[in-house]
Amino acid sequence: MNDVILVTGGAGFIGSCFIRHILKTEEVSIVNLDALTYAGNPENLKSIEKNPKYTFVHGSIQDAKLVKSICEKYNVNSIINFAAESHVDRSIMNAHPFIETNALGTLVLLETVNELKLKLMLHVSTDEVYGTLGKSGKFTEITPIAPNSPYSASKASSDLLVNAFVNTFGTPALITRCSNNYGPYQFPEKLIPLMILNALEDKPLPVYGDGLNVRDWIHVQDHCEAIWTVYKNGEQGQVYNIGGNCELTNVDVVKTILDHLNKPDSLINFIKDRPGHDRRYAMDIEKISYELDWEPRYNFELGIEETIKWYIDNPNWCNNVRTGAYRDYYKKQYGEI
């Protein structure tokens, strides 16, 4: 029998890419449970919403009764958990929703897996749980967890819960930890889409601090293919790092975007640093490469070009997500628009 997978947070940036990709390539059914927060957008799933192997349920992973009833009703046999509050700057403004969804929501899913004896839960996590690196070295799966932001602390909490359930109850679960994603449909609060949209409108590009913080960029399609590889072939109880082998400073990312758009570097506006700003992330992906034969396929130059083109070609999507609530957030974070 084909898998019925409960994908949580599937209306967001990465979850929607995963659903679009998997429904095209695999014989599985997907039930998408999403709370449709500011980051959840049904437009991301327009292309597959009528697919008979796809069902959408509006609700929260914190709702244990709902999660259980969905699993029973649709004969779900596994869960892939993308649902999260995902933006560091928002977690600095208010950490509560982060703990509620990321930690407590994950706990509900783990308890459901135990109660209904589901086959597997894959928990989608982040490199940020490892904290920050100096100039050299990379995060491996045994790097100690040392989160620095409320966001990363909430993701670390969820990872620790998964680990505790595996060890205490033998829960069939595993964790992926990925570096910074970019690509189409990313909400424009994150660095790359924010900079593309501001540059297109000749607005200042707000770069925190000296702009020399380093992130390891991966195309969202590569991340989704890696998640599927781990879902199919990963070992229960294990953690798998995923990364793009592409370390760049923020200012280099921003300059690349400006170059592609033929806009001047003078649009860059260095502003006050993010509190607790992690200096550098870099992922060691030897484990997933050797054990599961996965490597990222995208090259950043090509990926960023395609991504910029997508934002240019989809003005309606961009305008629809920049609602009044978005403008309020922008004003609070960056000052007058």
Ligand code: NAD
């Ligand atoms: P996103 O903010 O774009 O989407 C999150 C989705 O979760 C939204 O659709 C939202 O409506 C939904 N959601 C929020 N709270 C919910 C709840 N209580 N119940 C059900 N749904 C809820 O985030 P993203 O960038 O797509 O990230 C997805 C996952 O990948 C997150 O767990 C994040 O921590 C992780 N991750 C992200 C990145 C990245 O660079 N974006 C990198 C590594 C890991």
Ligand code: TDX
């Ligand atoms: O306006 C900005 N100016 C700026 O300089 C923004 C939004 C960001 N930055 C910097 C901060 C970071 O060094 O750019 C870098 C990337 O920032 P974000 O896009 O906010 O990502 P980051 O904080 O690195 O976290 C991301 O990667 C790991 C995702 O948001 C997380 O969900 C994921 O877990």
